[in-house]
Amino acid sequence: MTQRASPLLLTSPALAVIGVFMLVPLGYGLAYSLLTASPYGGAELPLSTEGYVQILFQRDFDDSLYFSPTYLLILLRSIVLAGLTSVISAALGLPVAWFIASRPARWQGALLFVVTLPFWVNSLVRTYCWVLLLRDQGLINMALQGAGLTHEPLPLMYNDGATLVGLVYNFLPFMVLPIYAALERLDPRLIEAAHDLYATRRRAFLRIVLPLAVPGMRAGALMVFAPALGYFLVPDLLGGGRSLMIGNLIQSAFTSGRNWPFGAALSTLVTAGVLVFLVIAARRGRVEATP
Amino acid sequence: MKRAYDPTHSPGLGAYVALIILFLYAPLAVLTVYSFNGGNLVTVWNGASLRWFEAVIANGDIQDAALNSFIIAGSATVLATLIAIPAALGLERASRRLGVALGSLFALPLLVPEIVTAVTTLVFFASIKLRLGLANLVIAHTVFCIPFAMMPIRARVRGMGETLENAARDLYAPPLAVFRRITLPLLAPAIWSGAILAFVVSLDDFVISALVGDAGTTTLPVYVYGMIRRGITPEVNAASTLMLVFSLILAGLGRSLSRRRSRR
Numbered sequence: 001m002t003q004r005a006s007p008l009l010l011t012s013p014a015l016a017v018i019g020v021f022m023l024v025p026l027g028y029g030l031a032y033s034l035l036t037a038s039p040y041g042g043a044e045l046p047l048s049t050e051g052y053v054q055i056l057f058q059r060d061f062d063d064s065l066y067f068s069p070t071y072l073l074i075l076l077r078s079i080v081l082a083g084l085t086s087v088i089s090a091a092l093g094l095p096v097a098w099f100i101a102s103r104p105a106r107w108q109g110a111l112l113f114v115v116t117l118p119f120w121v122n123s124l125v126r127t128y129c130w131v132l133l134l135r136d137q138g139l140i141n142m143a144l145q146g147a148g149l150t151h152e153p154l155p156l157m158y159n160d161g162a163t164l165v166g167l168v169y170n171f172l173p174f175m176v177l178p179i180y181a182a183l184e185r186l187d188p189r190l191i192e193a194a195h196d197l198y199a200t201r202r203r204a205f206l207r208i209v210l211p212l213a214v215p216g217m218r219a220g221a222l223m224v225f226a227p228a229l230g231y232f233l234v235p236d237l238l239g240g241g242r243s244l245m246i247g248n249l250i251q252s253a254f255t256s257g258r259n260w261p262f263g264a265a266l267s268t269l270v271t272a273g274v275l276v277f278l279v280i281a282a283r284r285g286r287v288e289a290t291p
Numbered sequence: 292m293k294r295a296y297d298p299t300h301s302p303g304l305g306a307y308v309a310l311i312i313l314f315l316y317a318p319l320a321v322l323t324v325y326s327f328n329g330g331n332l333v334t335v336w337n338g339a340s341l342r343w344f345e346a347v348i349a350n351g352d353i354q355d356a357a358l359n360s361f362i363i364a365g366s367a368t369v370l371a372t373l374i375a376i377p378a379a380l381g382l383e384r385a386s387r388r389l390g391v392a393l394g395s396l397f398a399l400p401l402l403v404p405e406i407v408t409a410v411t412t413l414v415f416f417a418s419i420k421l422r423l424g425l426a427n428l429v430i431a432h433t434v435f436c437i438p439f440a441m442m443p444i445r446a447r448v449r450g451m452g453e454t455l456e457n458a459a460r461d462l463y464a465p466p467l468a469v470f471r472r473i474t475l476p477l478l479a480p481a482i483w484s485g486a487i488l489a490f491v492v493s494l495d496d497f498v499i500s501a502l503v504g505d506a507g508t509t510t511l512p513v514y515v516y517g518m519i520r521r522g523i524t525p526e527v528n529a530a531s532t533l534m535l536v537f538s539l540i541l542a543g544l545g546r547s548l549s550r551r552r553s554r555r
Contacts, residue, residue, distance in 0.1 A: 005466070010381025011393050013374045014437055021434045022399050022408070025415035029407070032414050042417065092311060098301075099308045113546055118315045120542035122495050124512045125531045128519055129318035132325060135523070137334045139321055172315070201301060230404025232498045237519065247406040247498075254410050254502065264414065267407040278402060 026271065033264035041258045051265030071249065075269075078245040081160065081235075082228035085167040086221040089175035092168070093220070094213055097179035098205075101186065112180065119173040127233045130166050131157070134238065158240035166234035171227070175220035182216030183209065222281055226274045246270055319535060326528035333523050343529035353530060356514035359425065363500075363510060364493035366429045371436035372486045376478070378437070379444035400435040408435065409502040416503065424507055431503050432496065436489035443488070443549075447481035480548055487545045491538065 033051045035043035055075075058068040100111045118126065133139050136153040144150045156162060186209065194204040232247035239245070246266060253263025326344070330337025347353055378397065382390050400408060412431050421427060455477070459469045497512040504513065511534065518527045 005377075005381075007381040007385035007389060007393075010377040011385070011397075014378035014397055014441075015393065017374060018397060018399060018434060018437060021412070021415070021430055022403075023396070025408075025411035026403070028415045028418055029411035095304060096308050096311050099304050109550075114312060115315065117539070117542055118319060120491060120545075121319065121538045122512060122531075122534045124495075124497050124516055124519075125322070125534050125538075126318070128515075128527070128531055129322045131519070131523065132321055132333075132528075133318055142334060169314070169318070172311075205301075226402060227404065230406045232406050233516075247404070250406050250410055251498075251502070254413060260414065263410055267410055271403055271407050274402065274404060 029264045029267050029271075032260055033268045035261050037259045037261050039258070041254075041260060043260045043264075048261065051259075051261035051263075052269075054259075054262050055265060055269070071266075074244050074249055075246060077160065077243070078229055078247075081164055081167060081245065082225050082231075084164055085171055085228045086175075086224045088164070088168050089172050089224055090179070090217045090220060093172055093175035093179055094210075094217070097176050097183055097213070097216070098209055100176075100180050101183035102188070108184075112177070115176050116173045123170060124233060126170060127166055127237050130162070130169065131237055134162055134165075157238060158242050160239065160243045163235045163239035163243045163245070166238040167228050167231060170231070170234060171224045174223040175217070178219035178223065179213050179216035182213055182219075186212050218281065218284075222278060226278065229274060230270055322528060322535065323532050326525070326532035328525055328528070331525065333525055333528065343525045344533065346526050347529045347533060350526075352509075353511070353514060356509050356511045359508055360494055360511040362425060363428050363432055363508075364490050367432035367436045367493045368440070368486050368490045370429070370433045371440040371489045372482060374433070375437055375440035375444055375485060375489075376482060379441050379448050380474070382441075383445060383448040397441065398438055401438050405435075405496075405498045409499040412499065413502050422505075424505070428500055428504050428508050428510070431499050432493045435496070435499070436493055439492050440485040440489040443481040443484040444478060447478055451477050483548050484545060487541060487548065491541050491545075494538075 032043050034047050034049065036046060036048045036050065038044050053065070055071050056067060057065040060066055096115060100108055100115070103111060131138070134156040135141070136155075136157070138156070140156060141150070141153040144154065145152075190208050191204050194208055199207070229245075230247045230250075231245065232251060235243055235245040235248055236251075239248075250263045250266050250270075253259045253266065257263070325333060327339045327341070328336055329340025329342055378393075382394055382397070385393065408431075412434075416422075416427055455473050456469055459473050464472070495512070496510075497516060500508070500510045501513045501516065504510065509517075515527065515530050515534070518524070518530065
């Protein structure tokens with residue numbers, strides 16, 4: 001007979017560290033979102049909902065509120081860009097995952113390594129590479145002008161398109177892995193059977209591979225959408241002032257903006273949104289997994 | 292009249308995958324080539340040279356930033372791994388309900404957007420007036436390294452079952468001996484994989500280090516970000532390429548470890 005350490009005891013150090021330095025700070029963020037901004041950063045009493053009000057409204061000279069869509073548009077842009085990043089990554093990643101899953105087993109590991117290797121590279125460096133490609137004196141514009149196709153540099157950087165390219169580049173491997181995991185279990189005999197029944201390649205792909213890839217795409221979307229929503233570096237370096245996302249807004253509220261309650265209100269909103277999204281997605285996944 | 296049919300062959304798929312791989316690697320290759328440019332301008336090729344690498348290595352600010360990065364990543368990795376080993380064992384042995392509850396809590400650093408973690412940690416440290424310099428960043432990094440360090444260990448605990456540990460217990464091995472002689476050696480490759488992952492994730496971090504850190508705790512990504520903001524120079528390219536090469540070495544190390552694990 002031996003006694004074994006209880007699960008609660010074993011997990012207690014992790015519980016303490018994540019509780020004190022993750023959960024408690026999130027609580028502080030919530031509390032700060034309900035305070036008044038101090039003029040030099042930080043926040044003070046009295047309690048106020050000003051942080052949340054500022055997301056939708058601005059104050060006139062006579063202190064009356066008027067609706068201002070600036071921040072709302074940034075929130076919407078973040079949701080749209082993160083959604084597009086998920087969809088485009090899934091569309092680009094599905095054939096890659098299918099290709100890898102249908103190779104002989106000895107090749108699969110190596111191919112996965114090749115696809116995921118760029119993910120190991122520092123994300124600042126990965127994003128900076130696109131600055132070198134897209135800026136006015138960047139490689140793409142130099143090549144276009146050198147070939148005589150354009151005479152002036154095309155404005156490739158500092159727009160939503162540049163942000164989107166950077167996001168897809170950063171998150172594509174996160175989509176390939178779960179789709180691969182879903183397709184790896186696919187029984188090749190299913191496709192043989194479809195072929196025996198005179199299904200075209202296209203039809204076999206649409207009716208067999210695609211439905212089996214959907215759970216993988218859903219898992220991938222969880223890993224792409226939420227982090228992309230609050231991503232900072234890509235919109236900061238590639239999007240510039242014209243393609244701000246929530247992450248940039250929060251960062252500037254805490255630095256140059258010196259409006260901590262506003263930044264804390266945005267953080268609370270984003271966190272609540274992401275957690276609700278994840279819970280709903282997890283619920284739906286579970287419902288569909290149980291036939 | 293059935294012809295030989297390879298159900299997995301699709302025309303054009305290989306070419307498509309090659310294009311995607313080009314999309315993934317071409318930007319990194321462009322950076323690497325640029326960094327060997329000997330000229331003072333990024334865009335004008337002036338012969339291959341190592342002079343910008345020399346400039347980067349001789350740059351005292353970069354040395355300090357790299358040292359900060361390694362101190363933070365090293366400390367956070369050790370702490371996160373020491374916390375993750377018992378936590379992974381506990382999670383896999385917990386009842387289903389407790390396991391799910393604790394598992395989701397430990398996944399919080401992955402689920403909450405990075406920028407939110409950064410600003411709430413900043414607010415928290417400012418409120419309790421915790422100003423320990425590098426230690427502030429070590430704490431912040433340890434938190435988000437824990438889930439990464441834990442992932443491979445949990446998978447390994449799940450895979451190895453309890454047969455060997457039970458056998459040792461049946462032979463009257465005391466609990467600590469079971470852990471040291473059976474559990475730990477079986478987990479070792481996964482512990483190393485998790486540690487490398489945690490180390491890479493810590494080195495990768497920009498947002499949290501930039502917001503939570505102060506003037507004395509500049510890490511390498513924070514410093515290089517500042518360089519990029521001041522202007523695209525050949526020195527930035529060389530510094531970025533060095534970071535790129537270092538990441539690839541760590542990735543190779545991680546892969547050889549996971550291969551050794553799967554061969555066992």
